[in-house]
Amino acid sequence: MAAQKWFLTSSADALGDSAFGGIGGIGGNSGLGDCGSGSVAAVPCESLLRLGADALKQCNNYFNPVVLAQLDAALACELAHQARNRAVQSAGAVERAMREGHSAAGLVQFVRKSSADKSAATKACAQAALATDVVTSLGGTATEQGFDPSLVEQVPGAELIDLIDCLEQAKNAMSAVQAQAQTIFVAQQRLAQAKAGVPKEKLGRGVAAQVALARHESPHRGRQLCELAEVLVREMPCSMQAFVTGKISEYRASQVAKETVFLSLAHRAHVDELVCGDPDAAALMGNRELAAASRKAAYALDPEAFVKRNEKAVGERYVSLRPAADGMTFLTALIPLKHGVRILTTLTRVADIVRASGDQRGKGQIMADALMHRLIQHTPCDKGAGTLSDHRGMPVPAGGSPSSEYSEAVRDQRRHSDQDGHPGAALEPWCTTVNEPDIALELVMTDRSLFGNENEPAVLVGHEAIPAPLARELILGNGEGRVEHDGDEIGNSCGPRVWLKRLFTHPESNMLLAMDSRARLFPDGMKEFLRVRDQRCQTPYCDAPIREYDHIKAYAAGGPTTTSNGQGLCTACNQAKEAPGWSSQRDGRPSTEISTPTGHRYISTAPPLPGPSGHKPSRRTNRRC
Numbered sequence: 374m375a376a377q378k379w380f381l382t383s384s385a386d387a388l389g390d391s392a393f394g395g396i397g398g399i400g401g402n403s404g405l406g407d408c409g410s411g412s413v414a415a416v417p418c419e420s421l422l423r424l425g426a427d428a429l430k431q432c433n434n435y436f437n438p439v440v441l442a443q444l445d446a447a448l449a450c451e452l453a454h455q456a457r458n459r460a461v462q463s464a465g466a467v468e469r470a471m472r473e474g475h476s477a478a479g480l481v482q483f484v485r486k487s488s489a490d491k492s493a494a495t496k497a498c499a500q501a502a503l504a505t506d507v508v509t510s511l512g513g514t515a516t517e518q519g520f521d522p523s524l525v526e527q528v529p530g531a532e533l534i535d536l537i538d539c540l541e542q543a544k545n546a547m548s549a550v551q552a553q554a555q556t557i558f559v560a561q562q563r564l565a566q567a568k569a570g571v572p573k574e575k576l577g578r579g580v581a582a583q584v585a586l587a588r589h590e591s592p593h594r595g596r597q598l599c600e601l602a603e604v605l606v607r608e609m610p611c612s613m614q615a616f617v618t619g620k621i622s623e624y625r626a627s628q629v630a631k632e633t634v635f636l637s638l639a640h641r642a643h644v645d646e647l648v649c650g651d652p653d654a655a656a657l658m659g660n661r662e663l664a665a666a667s668r669k670a671a672y673a674l675d676p677e678a679f680v681k682r683n684e685k686a687v688g689e690r691y692v693s694l695r696p697a698a699d700g701m702t703f704l705t706a707l708i709p710l711k712h713g714v715r716i717l718t719t720l721t722r723v724a725d726i727v728r729a730s731g732d733q734r735g736k737g738q739i740m741a742d743a744l745m746h747r748l749i750q751h752t753p754c755d756k757g758a759g760t761l762s763d764h765r766g767m768p769v770p771a772g773g774s775p776s777s778e779y780s781e782a783v784r785d786q787r788r789h790s791d792q793d794g795h796p797g798a799a800l801e802p803w804c805t806t807v808n809e810p811d812i813a814l815e816l817v818m819t820d821r822s823l824f825g826n827e828n829e830p831a832v833l834v835g836h837e838a839i840p841a842p843l844a845r846e847l848i849l850g851n852g853e854g855r856v857e858h859d860g861d862e863i864g865n866s867c868g869p870r871v872w873l874k875r876l877f878t879h880p881e882s883n884m885l886l887a888m889d890s891r892a893r894l895f896p897d898g899m900k901e902f903l904r905v906r907d908q909r910c911q912t913p914y915c916d917a918p919i920r921e922y923d924h925i926k927a928y929a930a931g932g933p934t935t936t937s938n939g940q941g942l943c944t945a946c947n948q949a950k951e952a953p954g955w956s957s958q959r960d961g962r963p964s965t966e967i968s969t970p971t972g973h974r975y976i977s978t979a980p981p982l983p984g985p986s987g988h989k990p991s992r993r994t995n996r997r998c
Contacts, residue, residue, distance in 0.1 A: 463487035542619030620656035632667035917943035
């Protein structure tokens with residue numbers, strides 16, 4: 374194992390120094406030029422390709438199936454050992470119950486548990502024996518324990534994490550060189566076509582298809598990649614530098630480019646410098662966080678163009694259907710944000726009500742069934758006539774009385790529904806109807822943007838920042854709602870009611886002020902506070918919606934139920950931090966430090982809220998202990 378460990382370290386060092394550490398811009402005198410302007414010597418592209426091939430060969434030779442089999446066998450043996458202990462404890466519990474004279478029903482329960490534990494132990498031992506056979510079949514050594522403990526204990530978890538991180542940066546840097554090569558290839562081909570007499574309006578035709586073939590992609594994807602390379606290389610030097618040094622991936626670079634596509638060249642360069650001017654900070658943002666930062670910066674520079682872009686996007690709404698495995702399909706709809714949020718909130722509310730009544734279906738199943746029920750079995754109605762959501766499909770007289778053709782179509786729909794074996798909507802034990810007051814859309818914006826003339830973007834909790842005019846329309850607009858603030862009605866007198874809740878932020882840090890509770894679980898008001906403050910899962914790089922509310926310092930360890938000791942997490946991240954070796958703590962600032970079993974530390978800070986702040990926008994940082 375010592376040799377294996379040395380190879381691991383040397384591979385990481387080799388990749389770190391030669392494969393991506395010195396990759397820079399393309400220039401110089403050697404054909405395509407030299408790739409390197411960093412701290413190490415410039416590496417010619419031909420040498421870079423050789424280094425890449427050598428690194429690939431080393432990585433292919435790195436994996437040792439015997440080590441993996443040994444780890445699997447050690448895990449199987451440990452689980453078998455625990456299962457045998459549980460079986461022994463259950464058998465002892467049966468004997469004690471018989472001596473203590475428990476009732477017959479109680480003895481039956483003890484015997485059943487003992488039998489189940491014994492069966493589980495037998496199965497676990499069989500799986501451990503099978504795992505040991507795999508080790509020996511691969512030429513590995515197995516002791517009486519079923520595996521080689523000396524080999525298993527020397528597997529370096531922390532070094533493996535470092536290697537994974539190193540390879541990710543190398544992969545990103547290689548993709549950046551690929552983008553630079555694409556840009557030079559496109560320029561060379563356009564020049565060659567011009568010399569061959571191709572008209573100016575046809576220059577570049579077929580070039581993206583060549584790139585697509587070389588990258589094993591479709592022609593459409595090839596055009597996208599060429600366009601992205603052109604923008605990054607020619608117009609966004611900071612993003613390109615972060616890409617070249619392996620700090621961000623091709624996908625993340627594309628997010629920055631996409632969010633600035635409607636800006637002028639000068640404004641795009643400004644956003645590029647603001648978001649990716651610090652490559653280390655950009656590297657530590659999640660995908661959505663990077664896109665949101667780019668969008669916010671673009672909006673600040675040209676709010677009018679940003680709003681026009683949103684208005685134009687409404688005309689691009691559509692519904693599509695694509696196949697999925699096992700006879701399923703993906704039904705996708707591109708619709709305006711306010712309609713999408715209301716639909717999802719309604720379906721979520723339906724699922725909560727149905728599950729509370731004892732339904733055994735999963736939440737996602739109920740939401741899907743409710744969507745199908747609404748679209749297939751509900752007849753069209755007149756509500757929303759003349760609006761964006763008008764779905765009638767047939768003309769209805771102004772007086773509201775449907776035409777005979779319309780009524781006949783409704784009856785025909787019901788008749789077909791009955792023939793297909795689907796009961797009518799009235800026969801359903803539940804329906805997709807949810808009262809408007811039960812729907813809460815948490816929109817965070819400053820009072821100056823709501824009632825004044827400022828254009829600070831608002832935050833729709835769980836989603837992205839939206840322009841101030843759109844936020845005002847959601848609250849005040851178009852006669853669809855009424856707003857109440859401190860008991861006084863502000864907005865319109867019809868439609869769903871909108872309630873305003875005042876949240877106070879610190880004048881310097883712009884963070885929400887805290888409140889506390891003596892309860893073991895976070896009360897609803899505190900959950901709402903954490904959800905508005907954190908907006909998304911507070912694990913670095915995780916952009917999932919908040920599903921659970923966690924004590925940073927465990928309640929069992931004396932952690933209080935306060936907002937300063939609370940954080941919003943997704944279910945997967947909350948479960949992951951319960952594994953051995955994970956810990957979280959406040960580091961003295963409004964941020965959380967997460968320690969992993971390998972000794973790495975990551976710091977996560979809640980995203981900034983609307984309004985001025987004396988600090989830079991929050992960044993998620995990580996450092997090695």
